[in-house]
Amino acid sequence: MSKPKIVPLNSGNLTTQSPQSFTCEVLRSSRKTLALYISHKQVEVRCPHRASRAEVQNFVNSNQQWIQNRLQEESVRFQESLRIEKGARILYRARELTIEFREGRKQRILINGDRFIIQGHKLNAAKARVQVEDFLIDKASEYIIPRARGLARYLGVDRKIREIKLRKTKSKWGHCTSAGMIQYNWLIMLAPYSIIDYMITHEICHLIHMDHSKRYWNLVESICPNYAHYVDWLKEHEHRFWF
Ligand SMILES: [Zn+2]
Numbered sequence: 001m002s003k004p005k006i007v008p009l010n011s012g013n014l015t016t017q018s019p020q021s022f023t024c025e026v027l028r029s030s031r032k033t034l035a036l037y038i039s040h041k042q043v044e045v046r047c048p049h050r051a052s053r054a055e056v057q058n059f060v061n062s063n064q065q066w067i068q069n070r071l072q073e074e075s076v077r078f079q080e081s082l083r084i085e086k087g088a089r090i091l092y093r094a095r096e097l098t099i100e101f102r103e104g105r106k107q108r109i110l111i112n113g114d115r116f117i118i119q120g121h122k123l124n125a126a127k128a129r130v131q132v133e134d135f136l137i138d139k140a141s142e143y144i145i146p147r148a149r150g151l152a153r154y155l156g157v158d159r160k161i162r163e164i165k166l167r168k169t170k171s172k173w174g175h176c177t178s179a180g181m182i183q184y185n186w187l188i189m190l191a192p193y194s195i196i197d198y199m200i201t202h203e204i205c206h207l208i209h210m211d212h213s214k215r216y217w218n219l220v221e222s223i224c225p226n227y228a229h230y231v232d233w234l235k236e237h238e239h240r241f242w243f
Contacts, residue, residue, distance in 0.1 A: 022071060024060055034059045038070045082243040084129045090116050091240040094192045101128060109135045129243070133168075140166045140186035148182065148200045151223070157207040170242075173199050173234070176206035187241045191234070198230040 024043045034051060036059075037044040047056055060067070082090060088099045097116040104119040109131065111117070118128045145164050152158040162180035168187055169175075175183040182203050188196050201224045209216035220227050 022067065026056055036060075036063055036067065038067065038074065041071065041074060043067055043071075077239040080240050082240055084118075084132050084243055085125050090190070091237060092116055092190055094237075099128075107131055132243075136186045136189045137166060139189040140184065143189070143196065144184050144186075144200060147197070148184070148204055151200060151204045152207060155204065155208065157204070160207045173238075174203040176203040176210075178210055180207065182207075187243075190241045191237075194226070195230050195233060198224050198227050201227070 022043050024045055027044055027046045028049050028051070029046065031046060031048055034045060034047045034056065037046065043060075045056055045060060047059075082088070084090075084099065086099060086101050090097050090099055092111065095114070097111065097114050100115050100117045101123045102110075102117050102119040103121070103123070105121055107120045109116070109118055118131055120127055120131055123131075144166065148164055149158060149161065152161055160180045161182060163182070165181070165183045166186045167183055169183075169185050173185050173188055175181075184199065184203065188199050198220075201220055205216060205219045205223070208219060217227075224230070
């Protein structure tokens with residue numbers, strides 16, 4: 001396949017009837033149809049080599065509202081991303097709490113009413129961050145690993161597990177290979193237990209079906225009947241967990 005050529009669209013600033021202007025990048029390739037992609041505030045149109053400029057421009061114009069909505073959504077998501085600092089908001093177990101730093105010899109995290117208290121000696125943002133990381137890793141090893149093993153035992157596939165790892169990844173909640181290597185992102189410990197249980201189920205069920213087929217989802221549903229609701233919840237809120 002030929003390498004896509006990047007052609008900047010000169011008249012990409014579509015300011016007419018739009019509250020926010022944006023620049024589009026045009027990527028030509030051997031594809032047959034036009035499509036829009038938005039990521040990190042970049043708008044990209046992918047189109048066939050033969051598409052005329054007018055065609056591309058019309059396509060962008062007719063999708064302007066959609067592009068605006070997506071850009072707006074992205075900026076809200078960016079503003080909502082988690083920062084471990086004094087006074088910041090944290091979504092913990094589906095409740096919005098305020099981060100508080102507290103001086104104390106003993107390092108610990110306390111949840112008190114609507115406060116997420118990080119206690120430590122001479123705290124600063126970097127130290128607080130490490131403390132939250134350790135807190136979540138501890139919680140994940142106490143909760144996720146025994147529950148994942150328990151579910152695997154219940155399904156009769158515990159011998160297929162080679163290892164369960166806890167790792168913070170850039171965008172994934174879990175991973176399972178055919179060799180039985182299972183991985184969970186410990187940031188999921190910020191979510192409600194129902195969501196964590198769904199993630200545990202998701203990876204363990206892959207030990208039986210290594211795909212996302214109908215059979216696979218039926219199995220997930222037999223263990224976690226509300227899974228569709230949890231998938232939606234994650235889609236809506238997961239951007240608030242990465243730090
Ligand atoms: Zn999966």
